[in-house]
Amino acid sequence: MSNPHRPQFSTGDLTDLAETQISCFAKRTTNLLSCLIVSLVAISLWLPLPGRECQASGALGRPGEKKEKIVDFVRDIQPILKASCYACHGPGLQMGQLRLDSKQLALQGGHSGQVIIPGKSEESLLVHRILGLGDKARMPLQGEPLNRDQINRVRAWIDQGAPWPAEASLPEATIAKHWAYIKPVRPELPIVKNHSWVCNPIDTFVLARLEKEGLTPSPEANRETLIRRVSLDLIGLPPSLEEVEAFLADQSPDAYEKVVDRLLASPHYGERWARPWLDLARYADTNGYADNQRTIWKYRDWVIHALNKDMPFDEFTIEQIAGDMLPNATTDQKIATGFHRNTMVNDEGGVDLEEARWVTVVDRVGTTASVWLGSTLACTQCHNHKYDPFTQTEFYQFFAFFENADYRVGGAVPAVQEPVLELPTPEQENQRKSLREEIPKLEATLNTQTPELEKAQAQWEREEAPIRATWHVLDPIEFTSKGGASLTRLGDQSVLVTPYADKETYTVATRTDLKGITAFQLEVLPDKSLPAYGPGRSKDGNFVLTSFRVYWGTDSQGKTAKRVNLRNPHADFSQTDFPVASVLDDDPETGWAILPQVGQPHAALFQTETPLGDGSGTPLTFILEHQSQNEKAAIGRFRISGSTTESPQLAPALPEHIRIILNTQADKRTEEQKNDLSCYYRSISPLLKPARDRLFELTERLRKLPVVTTLVMQERNSWERPFTYLRVRGSFLNKGQKVYAGVPAVLHPLPESQLANRLGLAHWLVDKNNPLVLWHPRSTTDSP
Secondary structure, eight states, X not given: OXXXXXXXXXXXXXXXXHXXXXXXXXXXXXXXXXXXXXXXXXXXXXSOOTTOOOOOOOGGGOTTOXXXXXXXXXXXXHHHHHHHTHHHHSSSOBGGGOOSSSHHHHHHOBTTBOOOXXXXXXXXXXXXXXXXXXXXXXXXXXXXXXXXXXXXXXXXXXHTTOXXXXXXXXXXXXXXXXXXXXXXXXXXXXXXXXXGGXXXXXXXXXXXXXXXXTOOOOOOOOHHHHHHHHHXXXXXXXXXHHHHHHHHHOOSTTHHHXXXXXXXXXXXXXXXXXXXXXHHTTOOSBOBSSSOXXXXXXXXXXXXXXXXXXXXXXXXXXXXXHGGGSTTOOHHHHHHGGGGGOSOBOOOTTSOHHHHHHHHHHHHHHHHIIIIIOOOGGGGGTSOOSSSSOOHHHHHHHHHHHHTBOOEEETTTTEEEOOEEEEOOHHHHHHHHHHHHHHHHHXXXXXXXXXXXHHHHHHHHHHHHHHHHTEEXXXXXXXXXXXXXXXXXXXXXXXXXXXXXXXXXXXXXXXXXXXXXXXEEEEEOOOTXXXXXXXXXXXXXXXXXXXXXXXXXXXXXXXXXXXXXXXXXXXXXXXXXXXXXXGGTTOTTOOBXXXXXXXXXXXXXXXXXXXXXXXXXXXXXXXXXEXXXXXXXXBSEEEEEXXXXXXXXXXXXXXXXXXXXXXXXGGGOOHHHHHHHHHHHHHHOGGGHHHHHHHHHHHHHHHHOOOEEEEOOOBOOOSSOOEEEEEGGGOTTSEEEEEEOOOOTTSOOOOTTSOSSHHHHHHHHTOTTOTTOOOOTTOGGGOO
């Protein structure tokens, strides 16, 4: 028979002792004999004794470990549980909804699942936790770890089927439910002696406690104090002298009630009580990560108005959570959903768009739970709640309600964009209607080809071809950016810039065999990679070129090379107050810009005072500076050409596909090319300039119409129940199982009359069975 009191050792223990013996030998050779004795004792304890049964369990990676043949629950296991586990998983506290003093509840498990799998200790979570395996803390958290003998006994007991006699279990044990999750009932009023002092049921409870302590209520405050208190409380302002005197003079029995009614009717009442609610709503006029503004003051006014009109709290809740989903939702109900658009929003360039969206939804979950449920559901983003009966799965079920909100990715700098509600005045609506009726007529004129336009187009092609032939594109050999941008030469010998800094200087070096260069042409070209298609890198597609200099000689940096004197600058278009001539004055406060004609090519011509170039590879260096205070106002794509004609003319800056069509013989062009060329000519034809100017005027008037907007929520169209994916450890990158919208199991279920969506969640929050939301059904004044 094996000795039950004899310590059990595994091969790992033997290795540890052997290492101890070696270390001992190395450090102090005089103790060699002692070390050998220790090793021999260890070996003798490890070797099986006669009659001892050896089982190769292989559990948890320790094959051949010795176990007792029979483990008695009452004698061997219950004392361990009682000493080390009951403090957190016993009658007083059941962390993680796990109770280990009841057979039924222990085998049932808790939030983390089944912890005891009879016959399989290596799969049982209880063993994993007492060993501290994986990424979980070792149990017990606050006490001493179990020793090896205790762990072996627990493992052996589970492997033997976890036998647990009924008499050793609490037959009627339950998982305790905190009083906060139990629907309250109105208590009986306590008995008091001084009935005359009681004015309402709450006074009864106050007086009962005072009488229990042998105390008497303080005398009523004087009238001056009363009106000051109630004024500060209800409207946040002290009473005026006239209001105090009127109250002192009013000797009617309901004088105080009249003051209260007057204050409740004041518009300042809504302003006073909107403040704490707007704090809960995270109300702000910026997105929070930078100083970028957002317009949502209409939501602020909605809250004030709701309080002033004494909106019922259930309506107050439902409209803010899901007003957009109500049948025939009104404008005000849509505005109310701005509650969850007050989330901080990161729309800066370079952010991970999915992570930015994810953070806003996480905020909506935590805010809804804290504001309406008074619970820290946010803790369960990463793990089951340690103290409250919420699981990580339930967090993502709650998350799914908000995951179904509509959004898109867009903007000059790509960002997550959610719906915006326009709120025009009646006058603005009439203006928009008028503008929108005229704009399509002008667009139809500009899109219609006529014989007169065909004749003008043919003439334009004949006149434009010789001008283009006088220009020769200069091939960029070297190109650098002082601001750290990356410059790339494209197939058409243009240069594309990515990314960009607020202030930039481009240096482009080339060599040319042209002889007698009389002018240079700078083309700025649109590109799909640029904000608003460019040609600039600012968010509206514009740029400000503050200096354009040319050097010729051997020094590509322009330090000792000779500067070329430029004259007679002109461009096909210059923005008001930003003429092309200002690029030659070396003043960083001035420059060439092209707003509002962004998204299309433009060109600027600069003549040389004297011809240059001898036809034998003349080195040229071009320096383009952007020193404007405007944000990221540098050119995004450009090309440089040279001309040797005596009277150089500005060649129209053409889109690349139009340039290709013009270089194709007319009789060899496809129908698509012919249509593209006609469309382009109509966009520049002098015959249609009045229509283009009028269209631009109307479009700008429509764009600049000062229509108020506000941020709102909007549900995505879908027939599927809202869902999301659990994120392992709360990381948005680490997707787990798919979960559908739902509410915590410890609370009441969703109303049977409601779908499992954001509107159903709103009704669930104010359901009469919700123990965490106590409210009077008729007034926001009585909200929690």
